[in-house]
Amino acid sequence: MRRDHASRGALAHGGDLMTTKTWLIAIVAAAFTAGCSQVLGFKDPMLNETTPGIDAPVDMAPATCMPAACQFGCDPSTNACRDGKLWIFRTGGSFFGNGFGGADVPPDVRAGADGKCLVTYAATYGMRQCNNNNVHAVLYVSSSDSIALMATKYGIPTNVPVNRADDDVLVSNNWNDLTDPTKALRAPATTAPTGDEATVWTGANGVATCSNWTSRMNSASGTQGYTDRTVSTWLSQTTSTCDLLFSLLCICWSGGQ
Numbered sequence: 001m002r003r004d005h006a007s008r009g010a011l012a013h014g015g016d017l018m019t020t021k022t023w024l025i026a027i028v029a030a031a032f033t034a035g036c037s038q039v040l041g042f043k044d045p046m047l048n049e050t051t052p053g054i055d056a057p058v059d060m061a062p063a064t065c066m067p068a069a070c071q072f073g074c075d076p077s078t079n080a081c082r083d084g085k086l087w088i089f090r091t092g093g094s095f096f097g098n099g100f101g102g103a104d105v106p107p108d109v110r111a112g113a114d115g116k117c118l119v120t121y122a123a124t125y126g127m128r129q130c131n132n133n134n135v136h137a138v139l140y141v142s143s144s145d146s147i148a149l150m151a152t153k154y155g156i157p158t159n160v161p162v163n164r165a166d167d168d169v170l171v172s173n174n175w176n177d178l179t180d181p182t183k184a185l186r187a188p189a190t191t192a193p194t195g196d197e198a199t200v201w202t203g204a205n206g207v208a209t210c211s212n213w214t215s216r217m218n219s220a221s222g223t224q225g226y227t228d229r230t231v232s233t234w235l236s237q238t239t240s241t242c243d244l245l246f247s248l249l250c251i252c253w254s255g256g257q
Contacts, residue, residue: 072255085162087164087165088249089124089250089252090192090249091250092124094245094247097222125252164189181235185230189234199227200225202224218241
């Protein structure tokens with residue numbers, strides 16, 4: 001009798017264990033069926049999440065142009081690298097031989113001449129999207145700041161075409177061709193009419209520079225270029241006395257810091 005009673009107690013106890021185990025299994029199964037969200041503390045997978053192991057579509061923004069990867073910066077209209085070009089133009093104002101930094105104390109011709117170019121660029125050619133630091137006068141200032149040395153001194157790209165800022169017409173295949181006294185231009189450097197309006201101070205080859213661009217006297221002279229001509233010597237056609245008013249020739253390009 002005691003054995004039977006013990007057996008029945010053990011069976012009853014075993015039944016309770018079986019019932020508890022079955023109940024736990026049912027709960028776990030239900031949890032996984034429901035997405036394991038609440039009972040076990042798991043989170044339901046959602047679209048556009050970056051949870052590892054979830055193979056769901058993710059919203060991605062369109063590719064963005066990285067200026068650091070583009071020599072000439074990004075074109076905002078295409079979100080891609082901008083095509084490389086040098087833009088050439090003349091200043092809107094005209095100056096005596098010392099009128100672009102040579103009369104400063106001390107004289108600062110390069111900064112003065114580049115500043116005159118920057119004024120015209122900002123007023124007229126901003127759509128070319130040049131970097132303000134990449135606007136320079138095409139000018140022989142000194143033996144250490146000559147037209148021949150400008151590409152090295154100012155980082156002018158020499159492997160891209162030179163186009164007129166006025167109308168995007170190709171002037172020269174590249175900077176080296178533009179400044180080579182043995183090569184003709186493909187088109188005039190500007191759309192200026194012939195005569196004084198097309199004439200610019202250049203000092204090309206250092207032959208005459210109005211006393212390093214510090215004189216406006218008729219006893220000194222400066223070399224001129226003609227932006228309405230395509231002959232190979234267009235940058236150094238003639239000289240004129242420094243008491244006359246002429247423009248400067250400018251170059252600019254986009255990109256850089």
